[in-house]
Amino acid sequence: MAIAETTSAEYTRADLRGGPAVRFADVSMGFDEGEILEGVSFSVAERETLVLLGETGTGKTLTLKLAAGLLRPTAGRVEVLGEEVSAMSEHELLAFRRKIGFVFQEGALFDSMTVEENVAYRLREERVPEEEIAPRVAEVLEFVELEHTLQMLPSELSGGMRRRVSIARALVSRPEIVLYDSPTAGLDPVTSQTIITLILRLRDFYGVTSLLATHRLQDGFALANFCFDTKEKKVERVVKGQPTAAITRFLVYRHLEGKNEAGNDAYDNGIYFDGTPDEVMASKDPYIQRFLV
DSSP states (O other), rough: OOOGGGOOOSSOSSOOOSSSSSSEEEEEEETTEEEEEEEEEEEOOEEEEEEEEEETTTTTHHHHHHHTTTSSEEEEEEEEEEEEEEGGOOHHHHHHGGGGEEEEEEOOOTTOOOHHHHHHHHHHTTTOOOHHHHHHHHHHHHHHHTTTGOOOOOGOHHHHHHHHHHHHHHHTTTEEEEEESSTTTOOOOHHHHHHHHHHHHHHHOOOOOOEEEOOOOOHHHHHHEEEEEETTEEEOOOOTTOOOOOOEEEEEEEEEEEEOOOOOOEEEEEEEEEEEEEHHHHOOHHHHHHHHH
């Protein structure tokens, strides 16, 4: 079955768990230079899109890596699809990550491999039978409209095409959650819109839960204000007040420095704002306003 014909239930899961797809409970994470996240708590409902917004260094990408089990928090719990990722062994994580697609910033493709080999890499790591690999690679490349690039190297592709191959690679294992790390960074407006359209198609065709890290507020609003009509096969604006299965929420991160009661340096690193697109637009907070300009 071609991926374009796959239904939402077939692509993700037949029965919804009822609980959150992702939950961070009092999570802290830092490195030698200090804490980046402190006491971060939030949850993401199944089929919801959570936009992580903030300046560089505020912990957006770190949040995605924690959700994927690529890093462990120094404190707190990270639960994904009902399992405590932060407590898993590396062996358990290898199997669990098949349920998660990760679109890395700048694509992170293997330069010496063809597009076909890049997209198939994860399937071969999972020891999927060779006779199944080629059809699945063809399906996801068709989804991102790059089926003609099979034998090309990443160096022969434009920046936007490399980003689309990265999305295809994330989709090839048919994940329940997709994590996007600045998917439009460094791209021109037209190419950025192509990437956002792909994300809309994936969300609205298959009901995939998404976490998207960005410093571009317009990307988040595009996901909130537009949908992909599965019948007409085109992007349409969401009518105000019209019910839609796509729910978009914003988490705004900020790194705050100040003094505690003893006069020592104190930091507050983590979530500064959690709300809907309408609440973002209505906010008079000076820091939130910086993203609206």
